[in-house]
Amino acid sequence: MAKMTKETINVGFIGAGDIAILHAKAVQKTPGAKLVGLWNRSQDRAKERAEQFGCKNYVSPEALVRDPNIDAVFVLTNLESHLEYTKLALEHGKHVLVEKPVGMNVGEIQEMKTAADTKDLICLPGHNYIYESSMNRTRELIDGGDLGKIVSAYVMYNIHHPEEVAKRYPGVVRQILTHHSYILVYLLGAPVELCAMKATLHYAEYTEEDIAMVQMRMKNGALAHFCASFAADDHAADPWTVMVKVIGTAGSTRYSYRDHVEIKPGLVHSQTYTAYQGSVMNEVRHFLIDCLRMGGQPLSTLDDAITAQKMIEAAEESIAKRTIVTM
Ligand SMILES: NC(=O)c1ccc[n+]([C@@H]2O[C@H](COP(=O)([O-])OP(=O)(O)OC[C@H]3O[C@@H](n4cnc5c(N)ncnc54)[C@H](O)[C@@H]3O)[C@@H](O)[C@H]2O)c1
Numbered sequence: 049m050a051k052m053t054k055e056t057i058n059v060g061f062i063g064a065g066d067i068a069i070l071h072a073k074a075v076q077k078t079p080g081a082k083l084v085g086l087w088n089r090s091q092d093r094a095k096e097r098a099e100q101f102g103c104k105n106y107v108s109p110e111a112l113v114r115d116p117n118i119d120a121v122f123v124l125t126n127l128e129s130h131l132e133y134t135k136l137a138l139e140h141g142k143h144v145l146v147e148k149p150v151g152m153n154v155g156e157i158q159e160m161k162t163a164a165d166t167k168d169l170i171c172l173p174g175h176n177y178i179y180e181s182s183m184n185r186t187r188e189l190i191d192g193g194d195l196g197k198i199v200s201a202y203v204m205y206n207i208h209h210p211e212e213v214a215k216r217y218p219g220v221v222r223q224i225l226t227h228h229s230y231i232l233v234y235l236l237g238a239p240v241e242l243c244a245m246k247a248t249l250h251y252a253e254y255t256e257e258d259i260a261m262v263q264m265r266m267k268n269g270a271l272a273h274f275c276a277s278f279a280a281d282d283h284a285a286d287p288w289t290v291m292v293k294v295i296g297t298a299g300s301t302r303y304s305y306r307d308h309v310e311i312k313p314g315l316v317h318s319q320t321y322t323a324y325q326g327s328v329m330n331e332v333r334h335f336l337i338d339c340l341r342m343g344g345q346p347l348s349t350l351d352d353a354i355t356a357q358k359m360i361e362a363a364e365e366s367i368a369k370r371t372i373v374t375m
Pocket of ligand 1: 063064065066067068088089090093124125126127128129147148149174176216223
């Protein structure tokens with residue numbers, strides 16, 4: 049893709065909910081980038097956020113994508129509408145960052161990829177967790193053979209979410225294990241077989257799961273484990289709030305949200321895990337600077353989003369059939 053030479057890269061948001069707050073801060077901190085405007089389905093929210101972010105409030109998503117001033121669109125709505133708005137933006141020649149889970153199924157993500165490739169545009173999946181220096185260093189150590197033979201990998205997530213927040217999402221298998229899946233794909237590739245379990249432990253009415261675990265076998269014989277829970281926080285010593293571990297015969301690595309904590313609520317979290325905002329910041333910078341400004345390729349692609357989606361669907365199949373699924 050050609051480098052973008054204009055002085056300022058202008059961004060528009062479709063969707064202005066919670067995650068838009070982190071993206072707005074990230075754009076603001078990216079040199080040579082500006083949030084020009086947003087569209088949100090409910091006008092009350094749209095006006096509030098446009099004022100908060102100091103940007104324009106477009107009357108429709110069509111008006112936003114037709115604005116020749118806008119170079120890149122962030123799709124920050126709920127999962128069900130990602131395909132519609134991503135395609136709309138790509139068809140109007142805009143580069144896109146689309147939040148995770150990227151699509152409802154593999155076919156939807158494939159459609160986005162075809163639309164982006166046809167127009168020679170970047171469509172970056174919102175795989176924010178991999179844009180952390182500790183993750184990038186882990187990948188370098190694995191690729192360089194410095195950890196020896198990899199024997200195990202763990203991705204753990206234990207962050208309490210109240211029922212009213214969880215209700216906006218599709219259950220932790222899709223909402224959270226998607227993060228785990230693209231992290232594993234980035235670090236070690238896809239598993240060859242997988243089995244999963246889920247449970248609903250603290251919701252009164254909401255019927256989706258609030259905890260899920262996955263057990264996997266990797267191509268080289270190593271085993272991997274995921275845990276995703278909205279059911280309870282872990283505030284013990286060295287907590288597994290968000291923790292990624294890779295263990296090899298010659299070394300091991302750790303990434304933890306607990307390396308930086310601010311004692312104040314962070315969006316829907318009981319404390320502010322600074323790495324959460326930091327990872328979105330790094331992701332946005334990668335999209336706008338490394339990919340659009342410098343003409344580089346994304347570190348995590350729609351093909352990786354397709355692999356992650358296949359892992360999610362395999363986990364769902366394993367849960368439904370109570371069996372091990374071959375990928
Ligand atoms: N990367 C991360 O760490 C992370 C964290 C939280 C959420 N997310 C993702 O971001 C997206 C938004 O999540 P959120 O927490 O901001 O949710 P939210 O409910 O706070 O905001 C979603 C916004 O989308 C709008 N919306 C919902 N359905 C729509 C539709 N069909 N058409 C048009 N607009 C619609 C709503 O009006 C709302 O303003 C989701 O895909 C979610 O999975 C990612």
